[in-house]
Amino acid sequence: MMPVIKSLLFLLLVCVVVLVSTAGAQSEAEVPLRDQARFYFDAIPHEVPGKELVDHFDEKVALGQRLFFDPRLSMSQTVSCHSCHNLSMGGDDGRPVSVGHGWQTGPRNAPTVFNAGLQIAQFWDGRARDLVEQAGAPMTSPVEMASTDPLICDVLSSMPDYVAWFTRAFPERENPICFATTRHALAAFVSSLLTPDAPFDRYLAGQEEALDDLQKQGLREFIALGCTQCHMSTNLGGNGYYRFGVKHAPEQRYRPQEDLGRRLVMDTISEDYVFKVPTLRNVALTAPYFHAGSAWTLEESVEVMAWVQLDKKLTEQQVDALVAFFSSLTGSLPTIALPALPVSTRETPRPAY
């Protein structure tokens, strides 16, 4: 459901409750917690939304999985997508910023690939409109994988197995191996990395005991404090852009002055330090936090966020409850079999340092 429609429906529900509570002498004013939650959030789906619209989707996913693990997509042939989006470890790398080609580091924290396809756009500043556009950037970024479009096509075209897999995934193409199809296959695989069945999703579905009392208290706080103004919908985030520092400027280590966020990619943004709201799905697995990767615990993160975004100082009890709620957002991570990759041939370009 569209967030706008949801907000209107929720307002309507609140009005009804207020009316009923005003009318009835002893009636309970509070909307049941699950009903409130259902207005703000959706469960992670078990199937990729819209996959039926993608031709040969399964073949693209199978190919994309191989590409995701293949370090030969990088110039040095040592850095793969999996290097920084480790599927064993929450889909990121557990570092403030990632290490790439030549041991260079980038300016921003690697976001998780899990459920990434459910976001409105990709990257911290939303500069890629979808996973297809996103997939190309790390491969060709000089500080990440440092390859080039033609080099990637040369590498992949040199191995008969890849030629066969690309032909299967893109049968309509005369030359199935190119940078665009590589990006499409990677995007199909990443879109399949959903983590359904988190305790929170089971609670949304009606399992009252899926959340314990502290987690429910945290959910209540999350809604009452207004966190849902940004962290809403399926991904509890990932569907809007907001300034990091609505009420107070975050400290330099949380919001480095030189990183203006979406301002750097969108001339029309009226403010600096606007970023895409990060997802809170599996957030317990993806420390450190914020775009600079500078907060190492959820406790620190919620305190910072409550202050700089909402002008609120949280009690220890509120922090504990919120962090407990966040732990209910860890879903079932997909079981991934390590792919067998084809052997390089005489035609495969050699790794460069």
Next chain:
Amino acid sequence: MMPVIKSLLFLLLVCVVVLVSTAGAQSEAEVPLRDQARFYFDAIPHEVPGKELVDHFDEKVALGQRLFFDPRLSMSQTVSCHSCHNLSMGGDDGRPVSVGHGWQTGPRNAPTVFNAGLQIAQFWDGRARDLVEQAGAPMTSPVEMASTDPLICDVLSSMPDYVAWFTRAFPERENPICFATTRHALAAFVSSLLTPDAPFDRYLAGQEEALDDLQKQGLREFIALGCTQCHMSTNLGGNGYYRFGVKHAPEQRYRPQEDLGRRLVMDTISEDYVFKVPTLRNVALTAPYFHAGSAWTLEESVEVMAWVQLDKKLTEQQVDALVAFFSSLTGSLPTIALPALPVSTRETPRPAY
């Protein structure tokens, strides 16, 4: 069977054949190819030899598999065993020398981990007597994973899941997490990385059609040329030390002057440039070749080896046959499920650059 006993038995067989051939008027002098092969080689086993001697072997393997994929065993928390011993790619990294901490490179080519436990010792110079001893070196090498014994223990002890897994694998230990048990678990996992059922193994077992004519011709050449003096037994190598350059000094790029091989670790070695004979198992998957990783094709490698070790110049037909034979040494690679790794805790030491 011990190589010495085998050699004696083979000599006996040859004597018998010679006697028969001398005695009988039209008798065939040639020992059947498979019988010759069976004297020099053994099939890769399906089960880890001696695993019944290791307590809680399966628990150690399961733990070792997680450790193998965990980049938090390195100081930067980005380099795992799998980084350079890629189980999707022949158990090595397809580079002349590996890239490690701070983008440093070491002096020697990363050997494959597949069937590594079947060797008499580990590393190109055999300086580690077994996989347990081997496993510790890359973790603490400043150019590879750059960690330390205490740091590794601190990292692993900080995660309750690791504590439980170590306790299960080493129940007799009061403090199950230490550098030694980490090495033991890694060694158990690596020892389980066997690749049985190569076409050559099926040929040894009696499947005549498992090798085609060219591969059989290559096997015949391999024996006739004398390659089996070094490349023998289960791993077609890995069970002895020989000088690289018995007959002629290899070019500098193949044998860099400064790397004296086993001389650097064994004062008693009488010659320079002595190395452990590398395995030829899965050799088609593990280019580039030699300890400096400087020969990119098997064709180039066999020509170099025939000249420097055996004083022979090969014909194109011989090279083609040998390379065809080598392609029959690719076994069934194990299917590995990517492990789910536990999340770092507040106590986990943070990645350092």
